[in-house]
Amino acid sequence: MSEPWEDEVEGPVKKFMFVNRKSPYGTVYALESLEVVLITAAFDQDVSLVFSDDGVYQIKKGQNTDGIGMKNFSPTYRALEGYDVEKLYVDKESLEERGLTEDDLLVDVEVLSRAELADLMDDQDVVLSF
Amino acid sequence: MAMLHTVNKSPFERNTLDSCISMAKSGSSILLIEDGIFGALKGTSATDKVSSAMSNVTFYVLGPDLNARGMTEEQLIDGIKVVDYEGFVDLTAEHENVQAWL
Numbered sequence: 001m002s003e004p005w006e007d008e009v010e011g012p013v014k015k016f017m018f019v020n021r022k023s024p025y026g027t028v029y030a031l032e033s034l035e036v037v038l039i040t041a042a043f044d045q046d047v048s049l050v051f052s053d054d055g056v057y058q059i060k061k062g063q064n065t066d067g068i069g070m071k072n073f074s075p076t077y078r079a080l081e082g083y084d085v086e087k088l089y090v091d092k093e094s095l096e097e098r099g100l101t102e103d104d105l106l107v108d109v110e111v112l113s114r115a116e117l118a119d120l121m122d123d124q125d126v127v128l129s130f
Numbered sequence: 131m132a133m134l135h136t137v138n139k140s141p142f143e144r145n146t147l148d149s150c151i152s153m154a155k156s157g158s159s160i161l162l163i164e165d166g167i168f169g170a171l172k173g174t175s176a177t178d179k180v181s182s183a184m185s186n187v188t189f190y191v192l193g194p195d196l197n198a199r200g201m202t203e204e205q206l207i208d209g210i211k212v213v214d215y216e217g218f219v220d221l222t223a224e225h226e227n228v229q230a231w232l
Contacts, residue, residue, distance in 0.1 A: 022143070023140055023143075023165050023168070023199065024198075024199070025164070025165075025195075025198055025199065026138070026139075026140070026164050026165035027165075053142060053143065054140050054142050054143050054165070054168070057168070057199060057200070060199065060200035060201075061200055062200040062201075062202070063197075063198060063199060063200040064197045064198060064200075065197075065198040066194075066197070067193065067194025067195075067197055067198065067214075068194045068195060068198045070198065072198070074200075097142065097174060097175040098142070098168070098171075098174050098175075099171065099172065099173030099174045099177075104200075
């Protein structure tokens, strides 16, 4: 006999968007966002991530934190797929301002214009900003 | 009289680097640390203001902060020197005073 909390209950599924606008390590926002993303995914919600402004640096390839005594959490972005978090969007202008291209990023993303991101944002039930 | 300025904020998020550059006297040094390292990179919208300031001021960048953020020396504006934590200490000792822009 299964315990009640083990039953698969079909709860409501909402569309959650996480807007990541800060670089990693300088502040704790990027890491905290990742934590909440994983929690949201654990509740089988529809999760989208947006990386814009300095947030694009969160998914920059080649991060090595050996010298600063902090955990390199960038590999976690590559694991998001395993939690069915596959909607990753990057603001095109933010990449360009920073001299970055899609090849500099450690995960597969969809690069969108601000207008396209605005439409996507408009379509969400919940938007969380980090 | 030479002063060491440190900047730890991204030039894309705050105007800290602008304020620092506008008040850094000729012959002083600016060390970019933490998120400040993004100001040391080639090919960004902030590159020009750092390049032009380099005629009066010597720029340094903290290597460990650069590498943590996935950047390498090859991506730096030509002429910016990389220092480690020991180099940071040396710079602090060599300069008369330190102004930490936050």
